[in-house]
Ligand SMILES: Nc1ncnc2c1ncn2[C@@H]1O[C@H](COP(=O)(O)OP(=O)(O)O)[C@@H](O)[C@H]1O
């Protein structure tokens with residue numbers, strides 16, 4: 533009976549999972565994703581060799597998605613790996629607040645602390661907690677480890693950790709946390725292994741997915757991130773606004789009389805690429821559309837990435853490499869091309885033919901800055917943390 537580690541990565545509209553062997557360097561056995569597609573959910577799972585294990589649709593009733601997704605994952609494991617012995621479950625947890633700076637064994641106190649962090653990440657934390665509870669029911673007495681998106685950024689210098697608000701807010705935990713930390717940790721490790729001379733320098737990583745952020749790495753450590761207190765800040769995302777003048781929120785409250793719940797819904801679910809285009813949160817749909825509003829949404833996304841790139845290069849005091857990752861960063865050559873256009877002054881020059889092939893290194897020979905495309909792997913970072921815990 534194989535002993536396996538299960539990882540769960542519960543996002544706002546998807547649940548990703550993976551199964552790994554238990555050795556010191558975990559090997560992938562199978563992975564998959566449950567996605568919400570309108571009123572349906574789709575589960576697509578593959579063995580490590582890419583062969584499809586299961587590809588099925590499930591009908592959803594309102595508010596049911598995550599419960600259905602977790603059940604579908606546990607059911608798939610029972611059906612397709614009946615001999616598997618799950619020895620530990622690792623979870624991506626988006627917010628760890630000030631205190632959770634390392635992967636942590638979950639007990640009742642940790643779970644209560646995570647519940648208290650829900651207002652900090654309302655689109656993510658409730659689903660992470662739901663995943664922990666669901667796994668606890670399915671795999672009773674199995675250790676569960678929380679791996680936090682925020683941990684990787686907790687060493688930021690004060691100027692990248694604070695808002696210019698009355699000091700008491702900082703003490704209360706109203707800080708610039710930064711997210712996507714598991715993804716950045718994976719990229720930092722991958723760079724250290726493949727290009728140590730680059731990883732010891734100044735690197736900007738652009739994690740461009742449905743959620744999107746960028747991170748400045750100095751010697752492999754995060755020194756700045758575009759995301760702040762919540763997963764709303766920084767870049768525009770699929771449905772999230774990114775950086776916004778707080779006066780707009782006051783306007784919605786005072787002039788439109790909207791409730792905080794209604795404003796939250798607008799900022800998290802109706803804004804970003806979807807809000808500007810009025811069409812879709814999906815970059816593929818926008819790129820292939822002729823609608824002027826879709827073009828404007830892509831223009832705004834590209835513009836904001838370029839602005840943040842400049843800001844992070846200043847925070848780092850220079851730039852040795854730019855790494856693209858996340859669904860858009862890994863697969864959308866046109867978006868990468870548009871971001872890098874006219875960045876020669878910053879030393880960023882890409883080779884168009886390498887870019888359309890999604891090569892690992894898409895820099896032109898003359899480019900002082902290395903431009904790389906590295907598929908992220910948050911699941912492996914979680915599995916490594918779990919394996920470390922199991923080995924004591
Ligand atoms: N194979 C692909 N080809 C082109 N675009 C893709 C591909 N996969 C994902 N994307 C784009 O990436 C975005 C989703 O990113 P992803 O990292 O998968 O999302 P999540 O943040 O939910 O993990 C979408 O805008 C989608 O258009």
Ligand SMILES: CC(=O)OP(=O)(O)O
Nearest residue numbers: 543711712742743763
């Ligand atoms: C923090 C965040 O935005 O996560 P995701 O990309 O999974 O939405």
Ligand SMILES: [Mg+2]
Nearest residue numbers: 543741742743
């Ligand atoms: Mg993501």
